Amino acid sequence: MKEIKRGMKNGIPIALGYLSVSFSFGAIAVSMGFSVIQAVLISLLNLTSAGQFASLGIIAGQGTYLEMAIVELTVNIRYAFMSLSLSQKVDEKFKGIYKWLLSFFITDEIFALSMLEENVSRTYFFGLASISTAGWMLGTTLGAMLGSIVPTVISNALSIALYAMFIAIIIPGMKKDKNIIKVVALAIIIRSGFYYLPIINQLSSGFAMTISALTSAFIGAVLFNKGEAHG
Amino acid sequence: MDKQFYIYLAIMSLITYAIRAIPLVFINKKITNPTIQSFLDYIPYTVLAAMTFPDIFYSTGHLISGIVATIIIIYASYKELSLIQVACIGCFVVVMIELIL
Numbered sequence: 001m002k003e004i005k006r007g008m009k010n011g012i013p014i015a016l017g018y019l020s021v022s023f024s025f026g027a028i029a030v031s032m033g034f035s036v037i038q039a040v041l042i043s044l045l046n047l048t049s050a051g052q053f054a055s056l057g058i059i060a061g062q063g064t065y066l067e068m069a070i071v072e073l074t075v076n077i078r079y080a081f082m083s084l085s086l087s088q089k090v091d092e093k094f095k096g097i098y099k100w101l102l103s104f105f106i107t108d109e110i111f112a113l114s115m116l117e118e119n120v121s122r123t124y125f126f127g128l129a130s131i132s133t134a135g136w137m138l139g140t141t142l143g144a145m146l147g148s149i150v151p152t153v154i155s156n157a158l159s160i161a162l163y164a165m166f167i168a169i170i171i172p173g174m175k176k177d178k179n180i181i182k183v184v185a186l187a188i189i190i191r192s193g194f195y196y197l198p199i200i201n202q203l204s205s206g207f208a209m210t211i212s213a214l215t216s217a218f219i220g221a222v223l224f225n226k227g228e229a230h231g
Numbered sequence: 232m233d234k235q236f237y238i239y240l241a242i243m244s245l246i247t248y249a250i251r252a253i254p255l256v257f258i259n260k261k262i263t264n265p266t267i268q269s270f271l272d273y274i275p276y277t278v279l280a281a282m283t284f285p286d287i288f289y290s291t292g293h294l295i296s297g298i299v300a301t302i303i304i305i306y307a308s309y310k311e312l313s314l315i316q317v318a319c320i321g322c323f324v325v326v327m328i329e330l331i332l
Binding site: 010012013016017038041042045046048051055058059062065068069072073076077078079080081082083084085086087088090095099100103104106108111112113115152153154156157158159160161162163164165166167168169170171172173174175179180183184186187188190191192195196205209212213214216217218220221222224225 | 235236238239240242243244246247248250251252253254255256258259261262265266267268269270271272273274275276277278279280281282283284285286287290291292296297300301304305307308309311312313314315317318320321322323325326329330
């Protein structure tokens with residue numbers, strides 16, 4: 001119980017960040033002709049930002065089912081690597097049915113926060129996941145119902161909350177480990193290439209992000225692995 | 232779009248779930264290869280970095296508020312303020328700058 005509470009407390013920033021992102025998801029979905037229930041169902045069953053935003057365009061544009069499958073696979077494939085990374089950090093009780101149930105909640109933010117733990121317990125992970133999901137659902141519902149009436153200044157300000165949190169996770173890690181400075185720099189350089197260079201900036205942002213993250217972590221692992229058991 | 236909607240929904244939900252569940256459920260052994268270990272250690276940081284930059288600069292209404300807020304957020308993170316404090320400072324800075332602009 002104490003661990004669940006600690007997870008929920010640490011998850012509050014994620015929930016707040018999710019409120020703003022899912023609020024825009026709900027608002028955009030409704031503006032594209034989806035019902036409130038449909039927007040909420042998508043959020044409830046997917047709990048992912050890029051994948052959900054991409055799905056709206058495919059459904060509204062009557063894309064093929066194959067297109068939906070391929071887009072979701074490429075936009076979300078990063079979760080497979082997070083899932084793999086998490087498998088190395090879960091404690092002995094985090095197994096069996098708990099893995100089946102809790103893996104649903106692997107998002108960029110929940111993953112990143114849980115990886116700050118020495119060992120990840122199922123209760124702590126559940127605490128993080130529950131409050132974050134609550135934020136995601138509340139934001140979607142509110143956005144779908146009243147998306148058009150929130151002042152822009154407020155929604156602009158809230159959009160930076162998640163990014164702020166990411167930076168607050170990355171920088172303490174960089175202070176502890178010089179190699180992390182190098183891989184982070186590499187990730188930003190590659191991602192910026194996908195952002196600013198012609199032709200390759202046509203790639204979907206989810207896909208470009210995944211390639212940037214994997215390539216930089218891979219280069220880092222080959223060039224500056226510690227060559228000893230750790231972690 | 233009703234019946235079709237549910238087919239789309241099923242496809243995307245199942246694929247997204249499978250991607251998340253399969254590695255965690257089926258990999259129960261500790262990986263000992265140091266290169267793979269380092270790779271997995273770096274993944275959280277590279278994912279967050281690639282998600283944040285350069286998108287954060289364009290996340291607000293104006294490039295100026297995005298850049299100034301980013302600098303202040305980096306400083307606050309360097310001082311190791313809590314996540315919630317950093318997030319609130321970021322939002323506050325954006326509101327202030329956008330009200331001035």
